[in-house]
Amino acid sequence: MVDEKLADGLNKMGVTALSDALDRLGIDGQAVGIMPVVRDMRFAGPAFTIRMLPVGLTGGVVGDYIDDVPAGAVVVIDNDGILDQTVWGDILTFVAHSKGIAGTVIDGVCRDSDRCVELSYPVFARANTMRTGKDRTTADAYNVPIQIAGVRVAPGDWLVGDADGVVSIPADRVREVLAVAQEIEEAEERIRAAVRRGMRLDEARRAANYHSLQTRRQDQ
Template sequence: MTDYVLSEETRAKYLKISTASLATALYKRGLRNQFIQNVVPVAPKPVTMVGQAFTLRYIPAREDRNEITVFRNADHPQRVAVETCPPGHVLVMDSRKDARAASAGSILVTRLAMRGAAGLVSDGGFRDAEGIGKLDMPCYHQRPSAPTNLTLHEALDINIPIACGDVAVFPGDVMVGDRDGVIVVPAHLAEELADECLGMESFEDFVLEQVLEGAAVIGLYPPTKDENVQKYQDWRQKTGR
């Protein structure tokens, strides 16, 4: 658990940052395994997903514990997670990398969106994926899956450290998702990475512009030639970036 609270100012910065830039910045700090594996957008969205993690852990289902009637329980962890995930947070599900049964369906996911969640991530699958894809809220999973979670998964723990797509996710970590996928930013690095990566995005936009104009990448990316450093500074003054 962390005391870190993502401010609206920092959230706005992350909305402009790609998972690729974050992966590079994390790698510079020795963190090589923060990109959630085998998770893709249910449907591409025009905005980046940004929010702190609120977690749900599934374990393998056992037949005597997971009959369809368990959904009648008011304290069923899957339902409770949907109803208690704070607005602006991302619900992150440890579905054991198993998409043979659904982590959730469109009704629960719609409720999560209506409550103001910033997104949803599962390393399993979702049923009713077409309907989920139509929501404005970004959602990420492995692939569509029709069977109820009860056939393979039991929802057990809420807001504890989990694994999702081979990445450790702690409550309060900052989850960032774009069309490439989802990356996990440890809470204690969230502020410094936001500022550093905004600069990276600016530089890469400059580099891409130069490449489209015919420039060679050697000496430009990275900028090992002084002339390219100066060109970038001039570009920043001109563009206000």
């Protein structure tokens, strides 16, 4: 069962604060270059991973795994950043939305983007295109460690996405990352409040220890 309270907390926090927390904790989790189809898409949930490979001589299909993805999970597809063939389209979006899957993250491209906009189903990818992956790409392995944009993602790791991109958080550190992100957000809110009261920005930043908020600490 997906921890809905944790998912809600991560969603509300957003990826910029979570990215800063990852930096401070020395965790490489920013999947740079993978963005939402439309800016207002957002999600948070544990990863159901898929590793794609070229079809070659083995044959195979792109998307018949979708029935095994639990509600609240995030489909995370490693297609090695390939931009000339899709691994996600209209039918997968329809089924994922119907099942209550939290979202889809692709190191590669999607197509039929209008459908995910129509259904408000979050899809994050490097781009979109029309060219199918059928007979070009096959789903080779499920729920194995993969890479997206150079970031390792293990099954069950938490993925969070919003208008600024996607971060991946190791499952055993997700609450720690969220706590640090909350600390950073609270410090930034103190800065905004101080500026509203008339304080200079440089003074407000010094008072909140702003310049070390994202810096890695020896005790973490």
